[in-house]
Amino acid sequence: MPRWRIPLRAPMVLAAAGLLLAGCANPSTGSAADDPTKPVTITFWHGWSAEGEVKAIDDSIARFEKLHPNIHVKSVGNVPDSTVNQALRAGGDEAPDVVSSFTTNNVGQYCDSGMWVDLDPFMKKTGLEKEKVFPQSLLDYSSYNGNQCALPLLADAFGMYYNKDAFKEAGVSRPPRTMSEFIADSEKLTKRDGKAYKRVGFMPNFRLYQNSPDRLFAQWAPTYFDKDGKSRLAKDPATYQFFDTAKKLMDAQGGYDALERFRTSFGDEMSNQNAFLSGKLAMHLDGEWRGLMLNDSKAEFDWGVAPMPVPDDQAETYGRGYLTGTVAGIAHSSKHQNAAWELVKFLTSDTDQVVQFANAIHNVPSTEAALKSPKLDADPTFRTFLDIAKNKYSQVMPSSTNGGMYIVQLQDFSYTREAGKAPDLKKGLKRLDKLIDADTLQSRN
Incomplete structure (x- = not known):
């Protein structure tokens, strides 16, 4: 199912509410000192809500728990970004350990604020080489300024x-x-x-x-x-x-x-x-x-x-297209970050898991190995989108510290332009650049 459930203007709401701005989070509240081999319960918040999607998530968790019988996962679905970010700001025992988002436009804020932890130390510790596992374009939209605070969890083409x-x-x-x-x-x-x-x-x-x-x-x-x-x-x-x-x-x-x-x-x-x-x-x-x-x-x-x-x-x-997707990460406030990483690693990088999840909800897989798997849905129309996802010229939106505000500004200008109310294109675009830069500056202060 598509990420259309997250309104295109949602980044404006989040930014206006001050939920994602740098400095709002307190990255010191969590802990990566836990032993992931000990019995523990972690909480996973995600946005999927349709019956088939929720079943696919539950099946994924069941596969994970079979591999990690000491880690019990409490899954909570239909959670929007705004709720996730309010919980991460508040911290405490009710906050999630593993978080996901359909809104890749907000990754810059997740990383810049520190609310989603940098995953590079976890990958280094467990030997996951991200450049070999994930297409570069998907790594681009799940990181910001060198901070890989999220990993791709299926994609849309x-x-x-x-x-x-x-x-x-x-x-x-x-x-x-x-x-x-x-x-x-x-x-x-x-x-x-x-x-x-x-x-x-x-x-x-x-x-x-x-x-x-x-x-x-x-x-x-x-x-x-x-x-x-x-x-x-x-x-x-x-x-x-x-x-x-x-x-x-x-x-x-x-x-x-x-x-x-x-x-x-x-x-x-x-x-x-x-x-x-x-x-x-x-x-x-x-x-x-x-x-x-x-x-x-x-x-x-x-x-x-x-x-x-x-x-x-x-x-x-020709063959390129626009790419976006779901991302997953670890909450800064989690006191079970190593156990949380085991779930994030499984959901995002285990080839069989990614293929089964992609087939179940008809989304594009997000690892190099899964994209080449013979177990993928053989429907030729679906495979057209796989080819778009693999095309080296396909595009993702660049991460920004102001989230998707620059996309909202582009939308607003485009509505005006198509209606013939911005006849001087160059003048209008210069003003658009200034508006985007002002929003970016505000988000950094």
């Missing part, structure tokens, strides 16, 4: 779902691979009844479902920050190319106003009235979980999956 029946009807032979093909095919696939839309090729509007601008922007491999941590969106040519392409996608299909009116007629993302499932979209940006849902809903058309298109001048990178 984003690609393009497409309606093969609509493609055949429109005379489009294959999914587009470049942005110029993307624009042309979107126009061909758009179908009207008079002035009213029956279907659009691709809905570029940033408020649609998973269309957060950072996800499509990843196809350009932007550089968000310079070496000093300053926002550089206004200096990156990729930013201008991205917004130019988004505008061309809109114009080719009728313009923002008409598309936005059509978008507001769509059903809920997770219902059978989802716009792709109901045939209102011929192409759609989404994660690997969507395929399972399309099968469960018995889609009435033939569909396929492909990577999202790439800029024409980066055609060699």
